Amino acid sequence: xxxxxxxxxxxxxxxxxxxxxxxxxxxxxxxxxxxxxxxxxxxxxxxxxxxxxxxxxxxxxxxxxxxxxxxxxxxxxxxxxxxxxxxxxxxxxxxxxxxxxxxxxxxxxxxxxxxxxxxxxxxxxxxxxxxxxxxxxxxxxxxxxxxxxxxxxxxxxxxxxxxxxxxxxxxxxxxxxxxxxxxxxxxxxxxxxxxxxxxxxxxxxxxxxxxxxxxxxxxxxxxxxxxxxxxxxxxxxxxxxxxxxxxxxxxxxxxxxxxxxxxxxxxxxxxxxxxxxxxxxxxxxxxxxxxxxxxxxxxxxxxxxxxxxxxxxxxxxxxxxxxxxxxxxxxxxxxxxxxxxxxxxxxxxxxxxxxxxxxxxxxxxxxxxxxxxxxxxxxxxxxxxxxxxxxxxxxxxxxxxxxxxxxxxxxxxxxxxxxxxxxxxxxxxxxxxxxxxxxxxxxxxxxxxxxxxxxxxxxxxxxxxxx
Numbered sequence: 001x002x003x004x005x006x007x008x009x010x011x012x013x014x015x016x017x018x019x020x021x022x023x024x025x026x027x028x029x030x031x032x033x034x035x036x037x038x039x040x041x042x043x044x045x046x047x048x049x050x051x052x053x054x055x056x057x058x059x060x061x062x063x064x065x066x067x068x069x070x071x072x073x074x075x076x077x078x079x080x081x082x083x084x085x086x087x088x089x090x091x092x093x094x095x096x097x098x099x100x101x102x103x104x105x106x107x108x109x110x111x112x113x114x115x116x117x118x119x120x121x122x123x124x125x126x127x128x129x130x131x132x133x134x135x136x137x138x139x140x141x142x143x144x145x146x147x148x149x150x151x152x153x154x155x156x157x158x159x160x161x162x163x164x165x166x167x168x169x170x171x172x173x174x175x176x177x178x179x180x181x182x183x184x185x186x187x188x189x190x191x192x193x194x195x196x197x198x199x200x201x202x203x204x205x206x207x208x209x210x211x212x213x214x215x216x217x218x219x220x221x222x223x224x225x226x227x228x229x230x231x232x233x234x235x236x237x238x239x240x241x242x243x244x245x246x247x248x249x250x251x252x253x254x255x256x257x258x259x260x261x262x263x264x265x266x267x268x269x270x271x272x273x274x275x276x277x278x279x280x281x282x283x284x285x286x287x288x289x290x291x292x293x294x295x296x297x298x299x300x301x302x303x304x305x306x307x308x309x310x311x312x313x314x315x316x317x318x319x320x321x322x323x324x325x326x327x328x329x330x331x332x333x334x335x336x337x338x339x340x341x342x343x344x345x346x347x348x349x350x351x352x353x354x355x356x357x358x359x360x361x362x363x364x365x366x367x368x369x370x371x372x373x374x375x376x377x378x379x380x381x382x383x384x385x386x387x388x389x390x391x392x393x394x395x396x397x398x399x400x401x402x403x404x405x406x407x408x409x410x411x412x413x414x415x416x417x418x419x420x421x422x423x424x425x426x427x428x429x430x431x432x433x434x435x436x437x438x439x440x441x442x443x444x445x446x447x448x449x450x451x452x453x454x455x456x457x458x459x460x461x462x463x464x465x466x467x
Contacts, residue, residue: 012194028094055195137165139218147173244448249402253283258409281403325377401442
């Protein structure tokens with residue numbers, strides 16, 4: 001079994017959960033229990049919130065340079081434990097170890113570093129005429145994070161909250177709680193004072209709901225499904241508290257005429273199949289002009305063949321998610337889409353593990369379920385368009401607007417198209433990820449932004465003094 005704490009991290013101590021109940025942690029590749037964590041409930045959440053409230057005045061009054069030093073220490077400790085982080089995520093999420101090291105471990109270290117820098121350089125005070133304007137912490141933050149990028153999503157919320165001077169209660173996903181415990185160890189070792197960061201493991205409908213609805217939580221930051229995000233938003237609205245929501249996506253990968261088709265298709269397939277398709281910002285709809293459509297299908301099938309389940313392609317997180325993804329594949333076939341490769345059957349030779357065949361659908365109509373709903377598995381759909389206006393209509397034709405990509409013969413052509421897309425982040429001709437650029441969605445993909453200065457601003461409120 002993986003090493004795990006038998007308590008919740010509240011007010012600087014590992015303490016037993018009130019109910020004395022447990023959650024098993026299962027390795028998606030072996031289907032074996034590898035650990036267990038306490039199942040916290042409303043009583044534990046209340047204790048954690050009270051600890052965070054008590055610690056708030058002291059942490060908020062700490063100089064930004066001191067907060068920056070603590071975050072820098074946390075970054076360095078995470079870097080020292082990078083291999084352990086990668087192994088932990090592989091064990092509880094099923095991600096191939098190479099991907100866990102390159103993304104699940106490396107990315108949060110980078111993000112923690114950006115907030116160590118921002119805490120030191122951000123202008124928390126400015127003069128506007130005869131006014132002094134201060135940026136102050138919003139207060140106690142309830143952070144509820146998902147399983148698909150377990151440590152990255154934790155750091156993307158906790159690091160800016162701590163940089164802003166907020167205190168935090170974290171409720172991580174029940175499928176991937178072990179890396180959250182490791183993170184608590186890191187923060188304690190980095191010198192985060194007792195009560196400033198608290199960890200309550202537990203089920204979403206129990207601990208998560210209690211945290212979102214707690215009257216002494218000033219802000220809720222949630223990443224997960226749009227359905228749960230609506231409920232959290234409604235509860236937060238009733239209490240008039242700050243909310244940040246990073247929700248679902250059905251992002252378009254638009255390949256314009258004249259673009260490098262082979263590169264666009266190969267990068268697009270890699271984007272979707274990374275993390276077994278469990279990425280909210282994945283470009284799951286590939287839009288190709290009619291003249292080159294069949295060539296794109298052939299390229300996509302060839303690219304998908306490189307993602308061998310059990311090797312380059314890991315399992316999805318649990319049995320329920322596997323059946324959900326397979327159900328969407330069956331739905332696509334029933335809707336009349338052409339199954340170019342893959343399918344709902346178990347991959348050959350894999351009788352254990354929550355694996356799904358890498359699947360490519362062609363001849364997909366924009367209104368089909370598989371072109372409208374988030375599948376969250378290794379499934380990509382190819383949609384034919386007639387001209388750029390048709391492509392734009394299709395790209396903007398879902399309730400989501402989280403991310404996307406545009407490929408053009410030149411950068412200006414692609415940028416002009418991307419400016420018309422109803423989405424929060426667009427990669428142009430394979431542009432590299434930027435950990436300081438704002439990440440977040442339009443429409444039902446969420447409210448607010450994460451990463452960089454825009455992410456820090458979510459955890460601040462403004463006060464002006466007229467002199």
